[in-house]
Amino acid sequence: MRLKRAGFLTKIVILAMLIYAAISLLNLRSQIAAAESARDQLQQQIAEQKQTNTNLAEDIENSDDPARMEEVARNKLGLVLPDEKVFYNIN
Numbered sequence: 001m002r003l004k005r006a007g008f009l010t011k012i013v014i015l016a017m018l019i020y021a022a023i024s025l026l027n028l029r030s031q032i033a034a035a036e037s038a039r040d041q042l043q044q045q046i047a048e049q050k051q052t053n054t055n056l057a058e059d060i061e062n063s064d065d066p067a068r069m070e071e072v073a074r075n076k077l078g079l080v081l082p083d084e085k086v087f088y089n090i091n
Contacts, residue, residue, distance in 0.1 A: 006014075062068045073079070080086055 059068075059072075074081075
């Protein structure tokens with residue numbers, strides 16, 4: 001049994017399909033890299049948000065502590081104790 005050789009048109013079609021597949025793979029690779037970058041940024045935001053949540057939970061737990069209340073009030077209102085020195089950054 002003898003096999004028929006592929007014609008010129010068949011070779012061009014297969015070549016075009018291979019080129020299309022290669023371009024698609026390169027495009028997918030760039031999309032994967034962009035998605036990984038976005039994932040890394042989101043993981044960093046998650047870590048920052050978890051730290052913020054931990055700080056807020058700590059503030060809630062210690063909300064009845066008089067020293068903590070004084071510290072928060074001083075920071076929000078910009079108050080200082082009589083024996084404290086205040087330094088202003090003019091940069």
